Amino acid sequence: MPTINRQWLLKSRPEGPAVEREHFEKRESAIPTIRDGEFLVRNRWFSCDPSQRAWMDTETYVKPVALGQPMRSFTGGEVVESRHPGFKAGDAVTGTFGWQDYVVCDGRDELGTVTRLPKDIDLPAALSLFGITGLTAYFGMFDIGKPRAGDTVVVSGAAGATGVIAAQIAKARGLRTIGIAGGDAKCRWLRESLGLDDAVDYKAGNMRDALRERCPDGIDVYFDNIGGEILDAGLANLASGARVVMCGAIAGYGNFDDMPPIRQYHQLILKRATMQGFLVFDYLARTDEAVAEMSPWLAAGKIQNPVDIAEGFDAAPDALKRLFAGQNRGKQLVRLD
């Protein structure tokens, strides 16, 4: 039985947008002990999410991580010891358990994400398609985007964790779906392996024209993970009555006051359109609904659940950094050794 608890602590707050290894400090401490009403989780996987960058220094819907504390992270692992009536040793769990091997939990965490997994969902799937990422895609696309038969859907960041699910589930519901991603390789992957109707490389030039060509009748649902001028190109091509789903803004997580600007917001007036933000935490009670629709799609091969795995506890800071360089394809995870 191990006796050491490895932790990545937040050591300093970034000055610029980048996430760097130097902002974290590795520490080894004793494994914490549980009291009545608590259980001990051993993490096996860390989830890498853009929101972690905001948590490093920004007051959002949750306080930033305190310096010297373990970095906040969604994780997955197993209960190794329990004095809590709802959890027993051997249970697979996910939650906001942080960058550490072991954590004591009383059944709740600060984001309300503690979940005991059904037997048939493995941890990588629970941290991607059937976790925060997939639920964000599902409720963002269907509850906020409200696509209707015949609609044209565009997803930015379509090779990223949330985008790749959002685009595939729109397609699985029969909608014409176009992804936006960086580089020809990602675009080919979206078209050829994942079956999107088309994909646009934002590095290739004029996005506004590229979207106009592909969406001559306008975009009915624009699912945004990026912000800035890619979002502007989407706004310039909205159909009347369009819904713009504000899911993420990776262009700005480092400094919300210096977000890349948008100028085409008047299109919301001209097109009677709506731009709506949401937080997945409001939808966790409806998880079953999303799992019930997405599971058969996954089983039938109508959607895939691409995960990009970094190996080992030590890889966590670099794995997180990959998101902001657009290096991941699908969900970035860290598998603990």
Next chain:
Amino acid sequence: MPTINRQWLLKSRPEGPAVEREHFEKRESAIPTIRDGEFLVRNRWFSCDPSQRAWMDTETYVKPVALGQPMRSFTGGEVVESRHPGFKAGDAVTGTFGWQDYVVCDGRDELGTVTRLPKDIDLPAALSLFGITGLTAYFGMFDIGKPRAGDTVVVSGAAGATGVIAAQIAKARGLRTIGIAGGDAKCRWLRESLGLDDAVDYKAGNMRDALRERCPDGIDVYFDNIGGEILDAGLANLASGARVVMCGAIAGYGNFDDMPPIRQYHQLILKRATMQGFLVFDYLARTDEAVAEMSPWLAAGKIQNPVDIAEGFDAAPDALKRLFAGQNRGKQLVRLD
């Protein structure tokens, strides 16, 4: 009986944002004659609206005015001759009848705005509180903004035609209402004569701090007539679940591709907020509903209907220009001589 029909024709399209007299040419022609199913309107009032600037050169929800044609404008007047079963000589009417003394109408116009007025509504009121302007304020504030008891409402352009109605009707429904306007005189007017809870002068400095001070619990409904950095200051101060009503964007009517940017759109995510545009033309069938609620407020002195009147046919181009310099207080009208 006059025999001459004065018209202001669109002579050239503006290069920059400004509306100038030189873009229009005055012409005198014969009064047109009616056929079966038509009636002849004599205009008595022109309505000045920011959207007219867009109509001068931009494809929006309607084609731009063709060069050499009468400038498009909402107007009010009387039927002087009719061979149409629904209209008779003496009827007061409003519609998109253009900058001219006389116009032939078959009962419809390109924006669907032709209206025969009830006896108790005079033309200036029909072109302001009970016309497009007031209906924009009413349905924007209540249908799009969806204020709830206890909400804090902020209206930008609150001394302008639509803003001054939007702010007053929010206040009349019992909501805490703050206006944004340019200059201390306008702000005093909003507070002291129109009874808003507070008013903020955007020329006085840091709007973001000014709104934070006045709205410590955040803004629930932000009614935007302006765009740009004033809108950004509003977005930075939204309450959770806020609704941003995209009504107008006077900062950009001259060149939508060069709109002043906004950067705080990620707040829509953090605050689970919605930003929604609309066009009043979708609400004209519900005019009675708005008139029924606003008429008693006007009669009881709970709201005022401020109009700013320019005298004479020749004043039309300069009166329109006043909107873009923020010179009007309330609705800008032109009274024909």
